[in-house]
Amino acid sequence: MGNGTSVGRVRGLGSAHSGSHHWLLQRFTAIGNLVLTSWLAVSLMALPNFSYITLRDWIVSPVTSTGLALFVISTFWHARLGLQVVVEDYVHEAGAKFAAMTALNLAAFGGAAYGLFSILRLALGA
Numbered sequence: 001m002g003n004g005t006s007v008g009r010v011r012g013l014g015s016a017h018s019g020s021h022h023w024l025l026q027r028f029t030a031i032g033n034l035v036l037t038s039w040l041a042v043s044l045m046a047l048p049n050f051s052y053i054t055l056r057d058w059i060v061s062p063v064t065s066t067g068l069a070l071f072v073i074s075t076f077w078h079a080r081l082g083l084q085v086v087v088e089d090y091v092h093e094a095g096a097k098f099a100a101m102t103a104l105n106l107a108a109f110g111g112a113a114y115g116l117f118s119i120l121r122l123a124l125g126a
Helices: 006-010 019-045 052-060 061-089 093-122
Strands: none
Touching: 019 061, 052 061, 052 093, 061 093
């Protein structure tokens, strides 16, 4: 099959087989965000007030701090996945795409690390 046939023209230009995995990860993190946001809203509505002492005592609970950590991880992961698609679709120059993806990864991982550090610091009472 040469370059003149339709198969020959598209050979090597087909699916990279990573789109379905990326799509599923976006859906799983979206479902996780929905569940964790619902849990967070219900938990916060059950609190008597929103003073620092009340929230600190609430975060100290292992279940709460674990749920908040999962919320932070899932939210930043979902945001990174969505913005990665935007960068891949709309940034066409290789250097600009590399810079945008690097900035995106630094922002996502840095934001998640800061959120987890804040939860850990409050949960351990430092």
